[in-house]
Amino acid sequence: MTWHRRHLLDIESLAPEEILLVLDTARAFKAVGQRAIKKVPALRGKTVVNLFIEPSTRTRTSFELAAVRLSADVINFNAEASSFKKGETLKDTARNLEALNADIFIIRHSAAGAPHFLARCVAGSVVNAGDGAHEHPTQALLDTFTIREKKGRIAGLNVVILGDILYSRVARSNIWALTKLGAHVTLCGPSTLVPRTFEQLGCRVSHNVDDAIASADVINLLRIQHERQRKTMFPGIGEYASLFGLNQARLARTRPEVLIMHPGPINRGVEIDSEIADGGRSVILEQVTNGLAVRMAALFLINGGQGPQALGE
Amino acid sequence: MTWHRRHLLDIESLAPEEILLVLDTARAFKAVGQRAIKKVPALRGKTVVNLFIEPSTRTRTSFELAAVRLSADVINFNAEASSFKKGETLKDTARNLEALNADIFIIRHSAAGAPHFLARCVAGSVVNAGDGAHEHPTQALLDTFTIREKKGRIAGLNVVILGDILYSRVARSNIWALTKLGAHVTLCGPSTLVPRTFEQLGCRVSHNVDDAIASADVINLLRIQHERQRKTMFPGIGEYASLFGLNQARLARTRPEVLIMHPGPINRGVEIDSEIADGGRSVILEQVTNGLAVRMAALFLINGGQGPQALGE
């Protein structure tokens, strides 16, 4: 299997073999993060532009560090101070950055499809770092990487995604990745946030959390973004925590080897209790470490690298 | 011809041969931007400080990338978060940065003359990235580079600069560069924004756009900064677009080989119609690419580099 894509825009369009190639390549890069000198020269002399129109220190930092460890030069394009404020369009911004001969654009944007639009404007590569409620492909790849590393496989596993599914790009990308690799995916949360239409994506939909998690191998909790919840569709925070939050009583009724995942930042005491977040079943911090490896792999592959062999493995 | 200046503060004080040396050096650096590895070691170990007191993502990014491609280390000094807010003077800020042994300061400031003041305070080199309504020398150099590349010469060309001349540092620097190299410069716009006093700089002044552009080889459009236009001196946006905007009807009455230029960001439908901005006569995006080459050349020369020969040409 070799990689032929110039962009990483979504999971939906990837073949299972492509997903696996990213995961295998990421495994090689994870080892780089354990070395004293955590750099490889793969992208030396290449220019990576971080174009985060929505603020995100966490994901931006992960991508910036991934690029730096590949020896690329990173330019952080600060949308706050930018020409966007003067009314410039995304297309004009993209073409101007393109004129600077940047090699890779990493874009986060509140509009679904913005990365695909950008990919049609520029000669360089584009990586989607989250577009509206559409997709967040590197999050799904790092989640899948983590599950595979811990469980040895994806196929046949019961994975529960729990929270605000309706507006979650993390959920959408995870659904695509997991179902392509053969997992059984159950979506769970309040009925206003987990409509039955998701069954068309090949998932089970449940509004009873205790029922959903009883046979789960993995529980992936989504962040409750209470700063922007729609008042009419969301119960109160306390009510959500009581009905859907992962607490010790609920955890006691799951399989002993269940993995607890969360894309962060976590709301302690809302979607997850502190002791569980910091406990032995939680792989939340390993997800962060794996995110770096997966992003190094993605940047490496779209730049023309050819899988783990190229790293001397 | 060798370069003897420690700073690049304005175009007014440059001899024509100095301007040409920057342009010739920029041509060598433009080729670097086409390579797979877009870096040269010319400024390795040097520290470049980006001191942008006025916000500008576009120009700052161009300078940052120019410095990075010369292998310099770049520190972005964020004026928003800085001691300026605590009432520190430019002189104290400059001397403090100087005490860090920075090699090159790139400064944008709302006060005309700020870069010249800085140059007297510090031992390092200073590049003016725009000072009030005074000068923006690298913009003029990249404009001149683009014209020369497309037309093969500057001398004898008819260049029209169209827009708000009175408050434009882009216009002032272009007037100096173009007249020194022998072009015929016509300034055009509303009479409140293009006073007759500019004739003293060796330009023609016109308030009739159709007349001005009829025999133009180059039309350089300035951005209408409607967010800060003086109400009493400026017509409405719609009125400006109708009277001075470059539309298809107007373009049809120009020479077929006329170059359309704009320093960006453009206001589509105000000073220029979208189809013209994206059309075959527009070199707006090439200006961006050339800006990077010109800034690499400027940084290289003031740091003691000696023209294109030093790059192995």
Added chain:
Amino acid sequence: MTWHRRHLLDIESLAPEEILLVLDTARAFKAVGQRAIKKVPALRGKTVVNLFIEPSTRTRTSFELAAVRLSADVINFNAEASSFKKGETLKDTARNLEALNADIFIIRHSAAGAPHFLARCVAGSVVNAGDGAHEHPTQALLDTFTIREKKGRIAGLNVVILGDILYSRVARSNIWALTKLGAHVTLCGPSTLVPRTFEQLGCRVSHNVDDAIASADVINLLRIQHERQRKTMFPGIGEYASLFGLNQARLARTRPEVLIMHPGPINRGVEIDSEIADGGRSVILEQVTNGLAVRMAALFLINGGQGPQALGE
């Protein structure tokens, strides 16, 4: 003497020999700042995270440049745009950054003890860049370095620290460093800001500036942070300048070889007159230069470097 600490959290816990080792190492790094190529490869491939929760361009820039000159990769974690705004705790932020395998964290925080807390959360090294009113160890080290360089010694010198002692982390760290190395320290300022309890730290307390500075070898002025002074405890600015500001009349009554120091940014005409700040006894800008050398030394030592010998001296 070899260095055994993984963190630099305060001066209070350092032995005099450890302070001297940092100063000796800094002397070697100061020479690096005089070279044409101001870089050494000591931290190549290491990741340094600048975690400034309180804004500070000046100190952040100094640390960033120190890390860059040691060839480290620096990630600026922008607290404004970060998950802090979404309510994430310092512990969660720290553990997430830790999961990225950063080697060194440089933290400024408004809460005293935040760096110590961070040091318990992460496997990497932590440098305190200022925590509340507690300590600012690299400031004290650069001040001590400057005094020793100019006076040849610390022991036996009369050092006056003048200003708002009560809320000053600069004062606290200086008191520890200077008394450990045998200086006689006098604290001076309005009685509301310089309580007698400081005598327990081995200092003299004076509320009469003319008396305090008469026999001083060094006067270290603190910045009057009038933007955040407690109204009930602080005289007006004019009254402070008149009663405690260092002006020519006061300076005339000091020893001719007295050193005038200030951590910056200075308030000209408040705690110090302009001519004195720019005059021959002032070492304010040398403090900035020395700060870079001291910070290079600190990063070098906590990363496992073993004193000036390792630099080939």
